[in-house]
Amino acid sequence: MSDPGRNTHDAADIDRQARRLLAQGTSGDEPLRRAGTVGHALAVLAPDGRFHSWFVPVTVGDRLAAFFQFLADGTLMRFSSFPRRSGGFADCPIAADWLDHIRIRAHTEPQRRIDETTGEPWLTYDRVPDRLVWSVPLTDAQGQVRQVYVVGKTVYVPPPGDTFD
Numbered sequence: 001m002s003d004p005g006r007n008t009h010d011a012a013d014i015d016r017q018a019r020r021l022l023a024q025g026t027s028g029d030e031p032l033r034r035a036g037t038v039g040h041a042l043a044v045l046a047p048d049g050r051f052h053s054w055f056v057p058v059t060v061g062d063r064l065a066a067f068f069q070f071l072a073d074g075t076l077m078r079f080s081s082f083p084r085r086s087g088g089f090a091d092c093p094i095a096a097d098w099l100d101h102i103r104i105r106a107h108t109e110p111q112r113r114i115d116e117t118t119g120e121p122w123l124t125y126d127r128v129p130d131r132l133v134w135s136v137p138l139t140d141a142q143g144q145v146r147q148v149y150v151v152g153k154t155v156y157v158p159p160p161g162d163t164f165d
Contacts, residue, residue, distance in 0.1 A: 009074045014041040018056040018068045027079040031087035035060045044123045053077055063092035097152045104150050108136045111148045111155050115141045
């Protein structure tokens with residue numbers, strides 16, 4: 001059993017593993033294997049800040065076509081792809097909405113109050129590890145911080161506690 005709180009593989013190890021899985025056809029179809037570019041592993045932190053897993057994007061042009069999620073020990077947790085049909089990448093999410101910190105921060109602007117400043121996004125999850133989100137801290141003039149979550153172009157305030165809406 002792996003301990004997801006213990007980071008036993010570094011990002012370069014995870015990058016190599018993702019490239020190998022995509023190249024050998026273990027994950028993804030032929031059009032994705034031919035056109036996809038495996039990006040760099042990003043740490044996914046639990047909501048309490050402990051290391052949880054690695055997120056590895058697979059892009060085709062300006063689109064996020066798929067991603068891998070690995071536990072700290074290198075175990076593949078999941079592979080998810082977005083094309084609705086094989087080779088059809090135009091309907092995939094725009095990669096920058098998921099990978100560009102400036103763009104992620106910009107998505108929070110409608111939620112930001114006049115006295116708040118926007119902090120640096122960090123990748124986490126909303127209550128369960130398969131609901132990946134970017135958490136963006138908004139800090140007011142008194143130093144109070146509230147988090148907003150960004151998923152692609154969707155921005156929301158996380159609900160309190162462990163409940164699902």
